[in-house]
Amino acid sequence: MAPQESSDQALNQIEQMDQKHVFGTWSYQSEVEPTQIVEANGVRFTDSRENTVIDFSGQLMCLNLGHSAERVEDAVTQQVSEAEYVSPSYTTEARAKLGKKLADVTPGNLTKTFFSTSGTEANEAAIKIARFYTGKEKILSRYRSYHGATYGSISVTGDPRRLASEPGIPGTIKAPDPYAYGSTLDPMESLDYIDEMLALEGDTVAAVLVEPIVGSNGILVPPDEYLPRLKEIAHDHGALLICDEVMAGFGRTGEWFGSDVFDVTPDIMTMAKGLTSAYQPLGATIVTDEIADHFEDNMLTHGHTYAGHPVACAAGLAAIKTYEEENLIERAADIGRYLEDRIEDLADSHPSVGDTRGVGLFRGIELTQHPERREPFGEREDKVSKGSTVLDEVTATAYDEGAYVANMINTLIIAPPLTITEDEIDEAIAALDSGLSVSDNAMSR
Ligand SMILES: Cc1ncc(COP(=O)(O)O)c(C=O)c1O
Structure with a gap:
């Protein structure tokens, strides 16, 4: 800009x-x-x-x-005075309550969250979790998308910011988008294209990753039937659906999440930005209980020093309470x-x-x-x-x-x-x- x-x-x-x-x-x-x-x-x-x-x-x-927003400002100040930082191997009231709150406000059986510090990290975690859970490597995303600047997220990003970082991580493939005004493909035809791509890739795709409503690549709103059908197509081919709600989440669309606009529960949802109303850097990757269960006896080989940072979690909790109560x-x-x-x-x-x-x-x-x-x-x-x-x-x-x-x-x-x-x-x-x-x-x- x-x-x-x-x-x-x-x-x-x-x-x-x-x-x-x-x-x-x-x-x-x-x-x-x-x-x-x-x-x-x-x-x-x-x-x-x-x-x-x-x-x-x-x-x-x-x-x-x-x-x-005073409530979030006060929660941050209070948390700093109580416990400004604890290692992710400990918990705090803010972290536990925010985990529970996200399970409540997200749709369906999304229940367990990995906390990080940004949208890009939320997507990195989603990519790894999808790969670990399915045992497959590829991630299908779309050309008119932005998922973040770190290596995994920029590799699944479709917009030109990706180009300088190519070839990026292996196993990323790109599909067309539902962009009625500017694309030669009709939005629903672009779904048939994805269906065919997944068939041609064989059983190698771990997840389809999309912004339910594309943000920085032009506010692209798909037809009502697009996202439910995309989930079906992904599942038919043994792939998970990951919805990147980093920009569309937390009330922006008049619903809690962009996925709610289409009544879809993804298998994995990623969040940041409005999660704390940007008062603290916080990312979150929430998964369904089936995926959460997988990691009971399979190691979650992922983590950060600042995972579940108490001050960021306190800001998140206060922001969500503000969305609710006001x-x-x-x-x-x-x-x-x-x-x-x-x-x-x-x-x-x-x-x-x-x-x-x-x-x-x-x-x-x-x-x-x-x-x-x-x-x-x-x-x-x-x-x-x-x-x-x-x-x-x-x-x-x-x-x-x-x-x-x-x-x-x-x-x-x-x-x-x-x-x-x-x-x-x-x-x-x-x-x-x-x-x-x-x-x-x-x-x-
Ligand atoms: C949809 C989407 N995903 C991911 C990101 C990356 O988030 P961050 O900049 O916090 O890493 C952005 C940032 O604009 C975004 O709009």
Whole structure:
């Protein structure tokens, strides 16, 4: 993602220090211009140039409770004063209760969790568990996906961020995605393709790994029957279904998990981001009781120093209690409908809006420079190329007008805190309205 603000002001001392001594992620370092955040409250944050903006993407689609949620802040402080760290061979009230809580809020018979510190580690654990449990090696994932930056997770990632790390781990295969707007395959035909791939691979595939609703590769929502059918296909071929809920989980979709939108219980589910509302780094990999049982007498050869970190678990427990007690999941579904209407207003008035997709407070606006040809402004390669795109200019203008919006390849990603109000949505939509005039003006004639 390019820097959001378009201000020409020089970097301040902190920003310069950071630029010199800290690597920017996923970037050509010569293009990194860090912006210091000096304050953050509710759905807004303020940068060092005194811009206060609405966080319309919840930073990296992770701040489901917004900034400064007191309950989580207090739980963290309290846990630090009680026991700031214990080895994973001990337990704490926070860890045990969070394990139980995840068994309660996840669907079906998902019961036992391995805790780590990030989404990528949650997926690493899922890949290993699937391999250990099935005794098979291959993982089938999809091209328009992101599963994390560490070696296993980047190898099963489909988007171009994977390419620099190839060949990656052995045994990964990629399938097409349910992307009605941009793919030549119909979403349900892409499932037939997966069925055939699994048949042709023989009995060698341990798991099919998907984001139930694709996040950073464009908010791709499959048809209702897609995920249930994918589970059947995977099982027919002796493979498990792993759902990566790192971005879609914890109320983002108006349900607890993206899998719930389709009424599917995967065999393994991975989580991070909204699990603590990003207040602490925490990843989780939950498995069904059948898979859990397998490890009674087969060693789980996996672990981390910070597995089940008490402070992170305390934050997770407090975040989930907040979702529950403030009815934020239902709220996301309700206010998500308002957001949808407002996005449709934008689509009606901006010819460069090609498609709008999403569920709850998880929405994407895909841009086009030529609606009939569905020609994108941003290509997949832009994700790993130098320079800025029209989408970067759109979001920079929106930022100047008061809303931070993430953009990925050719889609604006809208994933605000679940606490956002209608008035705050209106403010952010007005800022995006200004931003989209940039793409309207850049359309090919
Ligand atoms: C669906 C999905 N899976 C995994 C990850 C990786 O999570 P992390 O950056 O915490 O390692 C991300 C990050 O954006 C994600 O969106």
